[in-house]
Amino acid sequence: MHKIHVKNTSTKDALFQLQENLGGTLIESWGEYTLTFDNKLGKGVVRGIDFDWGLSLIDFNVNFVEVSKITFENNKRKLVEFIFISEGNLKFKEKEAATFLNFDRYQNIIISNKIPSKKVFVFPEATQVKVNIIQLETEDYQKKKNNNLSYLDKVLRTVFESQNQNVSYHHLGNYNLKIADEIKELDNAHDSGIIRTLSIEGQLNLIMAMQMLEHQNSQKRNTLPDSLSHEHIKKIHELSAYITNNVSEHMSVESLSKIAGLSSKKLQLGFKVLYSKTVNEYIRDLKLEIARDQLKNSDLTISEIVYNIGFKSRSYFSKIFFERYGVLPKNYRNNIKGII
Incomplete structure (x- = not known):
C-alpha cells in the first residue's frame, strides 16, 4: 500500500x-x-x-x-x-x-x-x-x-x-x-x-x-425524481438476480418495473447507476455472455443456445454476437475447440 x-x-x-x-x-x-x-x-x-x-x-x-x-x-x-x-x-x-x-x-x-x-x-x-x-x-x-x-x-x-x-x-x-x-x-x-x-x-x-x-x-426520507435511495438500489440488485434466473423469458421494461415495484424511469436510472447501461442493454449483454459460455463449455447446438437465452432468430443472435465479440458464434466455438 x-x-x-x-x-x-x-x-x-x-x-x-x-x-x-x-x-x-x-x-x-x-x-x-x-x-x-x-x-x-x-x-x-x-x-x-x-x-x-x-x-x-x-x-x-x-x-x-x-x-x-x-x-x-x-x-x-x-x-x-x-x-x-x-x-x-x-x-x-x-x-x-x-x-x-x-x-x-x-x-x-x-x-x-x-x-x-x-x-x-x-x-x-x-x-x-x-x-x-x-x-x-x-x-x-x-x-x-x-x-x-x-x-x-x-x-x-x-x-x-x-x-x-x-x-x-x-x-x-x-x-x-x-x-x-x-x-x-x-x-x-x-x-x-x-x-x-x-x-x-x-x-x-x-x-x-x-x-x-x-x-x-x-x-425527510424523500427522494427526488432523478435520484435513487438505498432501497431502490436493493430492488435493482434483486431484479438483476431475477433477470439472470429467467434469461430465457421475454422481459420488457414495463413487466420488470412491476416485478421490482419501481417506475420505468426509476428502473432505467437504477441500471444506469449500477451498470452504466439501459435495462435492455443489460439484458442483451447478459444473454450474450451466457451464450458465449455455453458455446465454450457445452455441446449444445447454436440453435439450442439461442432458444436457451430467449432469442427467436438465430440470424439476429449471430449479428449481435459478432457486434459484441468480433467473431461469429460458429467460428468462436471452432476457435475455442481448435477446429479448422
Missing part, C-alpha cells in the same frame, strides 16, 4: 505536497493548480482552486498501480465537504474510527471534520477514480453576506455552527445522475482567465446546492 500524508492548510499547499509524493508536473494558471503524473505509482490528474468565503475545489482523476491511502491532517480548518464520485469508488474513515465507510459512485456524500482531524481516503488499485471534493471553510463562509445558513435543514445547519468544532458528520445519501451531469459541465470549463474562474465558481455553487437539496430530502 502506498501511503501519502498531507497537511491540509490550503488547496495550494495540498497540491504541492501531493506532487512531493506522486511526482509529476504541477502548473498554476489563473489561480488553478494542476498536477499531472504518469509513473510507477500510477497515472492521473489532480487539480485544486481556492475562491473567496472559504470555497475551494480539489478533484482527483487517477488510476493508482497499488492501493493508495491519502491522509489529510487538518488542525485548524473546520470544513464541510461535498463529495461526489463520477468513476470508481473510495473507502473513507477518520483516523481514530474502527471501520471504513464505502463511498459509492454517483452517491451524494457530505462530510465534516472535527478539529483537529485526520481523514483517510483509500483509493483502489488499477481502478480509474474520478472524485470531486468541494470544500467550505465554515468560519469564512459565515462571514459572507446573505449566506442564508439559517435556511438549511437542522442537521446541516448544525454542522456549520462554530460550537460544533469537536463533532464530525458523515452523510452517505442517495444516488443521483443529475449531479454527475453538472460535474461534467464543471470539467468542460475550457475558457481562460476570469471567464474560466467565474464559470468554475458558479458551477461549484450549483453542485453544492443540488447536494444540499438531496441532503434535505434524504432527511
Whole structure:
C-alpha cells in the first residue's frame, strides 16, 4: 500500500505536497493548480482552486498501480465537504474510527471534520477514480453576506455552527445522475482567465446546492425524481438476480418495473447507476455472455443456445454476437475447440 500524508492548510499547499509524493508536473494558471503524473505509482490528474468565503475545489482523476491511502491532517480548518464520485469508488474513515465507510459512485456524500482531524481516503488499485471534493471553510463562509445558513435543514445547519468544532458528520445519501451531469459541465470549463474562474465558481455553487437539496430530502426520507435511495438500489440488485434466473423469458421494461415495484424511469436510472447501461442493454449483454459460455463449455447446438437465452432468430443472435465479440458464434466455438 502506498501511503501519502498531507497537511491540509490550503488547496495550494495540498497540491504541492501531493506532487512531493506522486511526482509529476504541477502548473498554476489563473489561480488553478494542476498536477499531472504518469509513473510507477500510477497515472492521473489532480487539480485544486481556492475562491473567496472559504470555497475551494480539489478533484482527483487517477488510476493508482497499488492501493493508495491519502491522509489529510487538518488542525485548524473546520470544513464541510461535498463529495461526489463520477468513476470508481473510495473507502473513507477518520483516523481514530474502527471501520471504513464505502463511498459509492454517483452517491451524494457530505462530510465534516472535527478539529483537529485526520481523514483517510483509500483509493483502489488499477481502478480509474474520478472524485470531486468541494470544500467550505465554515468560519469564512459565515462571514459572507446573505449566506442564508439559517435556511438549511437542522442537521446541516448544525454542522456549520462554530460550537460544533469537536463533532464530525458523515452523510452517505442517495444516488443521483443529475449531479454527475453538472460535474461534467464543471470539467468542460475550457475558457481562460476570469471567464474560466467565474464559470468554475458558479458551477461549484450549483453542485453544492443540488447536494444540499438531496441532503434535505434524504432527511425527510424523500427522494427526488432523478435520484435513487438505498432501497431502490436493493430492488435493482434483486431484479438483476431475477433477470439472470429467467434469461430465457421475454422481459420488457414495463413487466420488470412491476416485478421490482419501481417506475420505468426509476428502473432505467437504477441500471444506469449500477451498470452504466439501459435495462435492455443489460439484458442483451447478459444473454450474450451466457451464450458465449455455453458455446465454450457445452455441446449444445447454436440453435439450442439461442432458444436457451430467449432469442427467436438465430440470424439476429449471430449479428449481435459478432457486434459484441468480433467473431461469429460458429467460428468462436471452432476457435475455442481448435477446429479448422
